[in-house]
Amino acid sequence: MAKQTEMRKKAQQLAGNKKKKQSFRDYIKGVKLEMKKVVWPTKKELAAYTATVVGTCLVFALAFWAIDTGFLVVLQKLLGIKI
Numbered sequence: 001m002a003k004q005t006e007m008r009k010k011a012q013q014l015a016g017n018k019k020k021k022q023s024f025r026d027y028i029k030g031v032k033l034e035m036k037k038v039v040w041p042t043k044k045e046l047a048a049y050t051a052t053v054v055g056t057c058l059v060f061a062l063a064f065w066a067i068d069t070g071f072l073v074v075l076q077k078l079l080g081i082k083i
Contacts, residue, residue: 007033 011033022030041049076083 007036 011030072083075081
């Protein structure tokens with residue numbers, strides 16, 4: 001708890017200098033402070049999220065393929081074109 005309070009104080013000190021142009025070193029310190037706050041997913045969560053994204057992409061790809069094929073068939077019959 002004390003560590004979080006200390007990090008918040010440091011972040012507020014860096015944020016208080018917004019009017020003054022920030023040096024590169026201060027920028028890097030701010031980035032490091034923010035990266036300490038990040039909660040990274042576990043391997044199990046990451047695998048689940050990845051599977052969800054890949055599955056969703058596959059579903060949409062198949063849906064767009066089916067719609068495109070349907071339009072192609074309809075246009076071929078309407079226009080009498082063979083491809």
